[in-house]
Amino acid sequence: MINVVLVIGVGISEIKSFGAIIAGRFVMGASAGSFSVISPMFISEICPPNLAGPFGVINQFMVCFGIIVIYVMGVALVPFD
Numbered sequence: 001m002i003n004v005v006l007v008i009g010v011g012i013s014e015i016k017s018f019g020a021i022i023a024g025r026f027v028m029g030a031s032a033g034s035f036s037v038i039s040p041m042f043i044s045e046i047c048p049p050n051l052a053g054p055f056g057v058i059n060q061f062m063v064c065f066g067i068i069v070i071y072v073m074g075v076a077l078v079p080f081d
Contacts, residue, residue: 002038006031036063 006028013024043055 002031002034005034 009024009027009031011024012027013021015021015024039059040056043059044052047055
């Protein structure tokens with residue numbers, strides 16, 4: 001269900017007005033925040049107690065790795081004057 005909210009946010013962001021872009025970014029941010037709360041909770045609920053910690057660490061590591069990848073891509077794609 002959160003993926004549907006994310007897709008709606010992307011669709012709103014595609015409208016070519018400043019207000020729509022801000023609203024779409026807000027909706028996408030809310031869905032990303034929901035993912036960051038629900039994903040660790042889901043991991044802790046379904047994993048056996050001895051694996052909940054390692055899987056939680058892997059989840060957090062992948063979030064941080066994704067942020068680093070996006071920053072590197074942003075630096076590579078922005079032209080320097």
